[in-house]
Amino acid sequence: xxxxxxxxxxxxxxxxxxxxxxxxxxxxxxxALWSTVNELATxxxxxxxxxxxxxxxxxxxxxxxVRRLITETKLLPVAHLTCVEATRDEVTAVIDEFLDExxxxxxxxxxxxxxxxxxxxxxxxxxxxxxxxxxxLRDVADRRGIAPDQISIGVAAFPALHAAPGGKQQGLDVLAxxxxxxxxxxxxxxxxxxxxxxxxxxxxxxxxxxxxxxxGVVPLTTPRRAHRxxxxxxxxxxxxxxSSLERADGEAAQYRAGVAAARELALxxxxxxxxxxxxxTFNKHAAALDLLASLGLHRQNGTRSTELNPTGHDxxxxxxxxxx
Numbered sequence: 001x002x003x004x005x006x007x008x009x010x011x012x013x014x015x016x017x018x019x020x021x022x023x024x025x026x027x028x029x030x031x032a033l034w035s036t037v038n039e040l041a042t043x044x045x046x047x048x049x050x051x052x053x054x055x056x057x058x059x060x061x062x063x064x065x066v067r068r069l070i071t072e073t074k075l076l077p078v079a080h081l082t083c084v085e086a087t088r089d090e091v092t093a094v095i096d097e098f099l100d101e102x103x104x105x106x107x108x109x110x111x112x113x114x115x116x117x118x119x120x121x122x123x124x125x126x127x128x129x130x131x132x133x134x135x136x137l138r139d140v141a142d143r144r145g146i147a148p149d150q151i152s153i154g155v156a157a158f159p160a161l162h163a164a165p166g167g168k169q170q171g172l173d174v175l176a177x178x179x180x181x182x183x184x185x186x187x188x189x190x191x192x193x194x195x196x197x198x199x200x201x202x203x204x205x206x207x208x209x210x211x212x213x214x215x216g217v218v219p220l221t222t223p224r225r226a227h228r229x230x231x232x233x234x235x236x237x238x239x240x241x242x243s244s245l246e247r248a249d250g251e252a253a254q255y256r257a258g259v260a261a262a263r264e265l266a267l268x269x270x271x272x273x274x275x276x277x278x279x280x281t282f283n284k285h286a287a288a289l290d291l292l293a294s295l296g297l298h299r300q301n302g303t304r305s306t307e308l309n310p311t312g313h314d315x316x317x318x319x320x321x322x323x324x
Contacts, residue, residue, distance in 0.1 A: 002152030003078060003105045004184035006046045007212045007275055016214065016276030017043060017297050018078075021283055022051040023061035032283065033065070039285035041075060043292055044299040046276070049107055049154075049187070052080035052094075067101050078154065079103045081137065082111030083127035084120070088136070091127060095140045104146075107154040107187065108133040108178075130155055131174070134181040148182075157186040157213050159196035160235040162203070171200070172207045185212045187278050190229065192238045194268035201273070215269050218280040219287035220245065221258035259287055263294045270295070 006016060019040050024030035040048070048069060052062045062079070069077040079098045083091050098106070110130045113120035122128045127136060134153050141151045155178040161167040175186065191197055197215050204213060220226040223245045230237045241261050248254040266277055277297070279288045292298040 001076075002150070002184075003047050003076070003154065004152040006076075007185055007214070015270055015274065015297060016046040017292060017299070018045050018047045018049065018214070018276065018278045019288060020049045020051065020216070020278065020280045021065065023065050024283075025061070029283070034068075036281065036283055036285045037069070037073065037075070039289065040281070041073060042298075043289055045075065047076040047078050047105065049078040049278070050080060052082055052109075063097055063101065066098065066103060070102055076105065077103060078105040078107050080107045080109060081133060082109050083122070083130075083133045084111035084113055085123070086126060087123045088125045088127065091133070091136060092140055095137055096144075099141065099144060099146070104150055105152045105154070106137060107156075108137060108183070109156055129174075129177075131177045131181040131183075134178055134183050138182045152184050153182060154185045154187055155183040157188045157200065157204075159188050159191035159193075159200045159215070160233075162200040163193065163196045168203065172203060172209070175204060176207060176209050179209055179211050183211060185214060187214050188216045190216060190218055190233050190235050190280065192235070192241060192265065194265055194272065197269050197274070198272045212275045214276050214278050215266075215274050216278045216280055217262055217266050217269075217291070218282075219259050219262035219291050221255045221287050222251070223254070225282070226258075255287065259290050259294065262287075262291050266291065266295055 021033065021037070024033045037048075050062055050065050050069070066077045066079050069075050081091070081094060081098075086094075108130050110128075110133070127133050134155065137153060138148065138151065142148070155175070157175055158167075158171055162171050178186075188197060188200075197213075201213050218229065220229065220241065223242065226237055226242065226245055229235075244257040244261060245254050248257045270277070277292075277295075279291065281288045289298055
């Protein structure tokens with residue numbers, strides 16, 4: 001069963017639950033990641049996505065994480081793919097590697113251009129847009145004899161851009177092109193205003209975009225992590241969130257405030273018809289699981305509490321990982 005199938009079934013039953021992970025860079029973070037995976041598995045997520053560096057910088061470690069998810073867990077992995085700074089042959093090789101591992105679910109992203117580059121151009125035979133990557137992925141699978149309904153491809157959507165001046169029509173046009181290329185669903189980038197997501201979905205439906213649009217939610221449990229995320233994503237933080245984190249007296253209070261803010265956002269978008277929640281975890285489990293428990297979406301253990309002492313949950317500090 002692919003993510004497309006899961007989203008189709010869940011539409012009439014219950015919200016989906018999924019998590020995003022990023023590949024570890026050291027032995028220490030590798031061990032921490034798999035401890036996190038074991039904890040996240042208790043929520044019986046529908047799928048888990050694994051990021052992939054924009055220039056292939058995490059190609060080996062991404063593939064290793066995906067392979068281990070397939071062979072050692074019951075979790076369904078979604079492999080990220082990017083095409084920035086890669087030739088067509090290099091992209092094909094990565095797709096072949098994942099298909100050889102048994103991966104059938106992908107998230108197709110253009111990726112971020114190198115830092116400081118203002119006039120990025122693809123490799124002479126490279127791919128410029130995520131929609132081209134979707135088409136190429138389907139072509140590669142077809143050449144290997146894999147039926148179209150055996151492959152599921154997700155793409156990115158951008159609620160914050162949809163609310164920005166001049167961003168609405170551009171975002172809709174891009175998302176429509178991705179759907180036409182063969183995308184089956186979309187996962188959103190970070191946003192903090194529920195109206196940004198709800199307006200995006202409403203306008204997308206009016207524009208003939210029918211694929212499920214799953215909102216991405218991140219519990220921000222420290223001011224430092226919140227500001228770092230805003231720096232990476234260029235999505236402004238709402239003042240009420242910043243104030244609640246900065247006013248909180250100590251780590252435990254900050255943790256509770258962050259989970260509560262994420263819960264409030266999640267409730268509004270779920271009540272507005274969101275098909276599920278994709279939780280950005282920072283490779284930490286506690287806040288993600290407490291968020292789900294507070295919403296009644298932790299399927300095997302609904303007794304977790306945001307009163308938990310967060311000491312140790314953020315001991316490595318906020319991640320600096322970012323993917324388009």
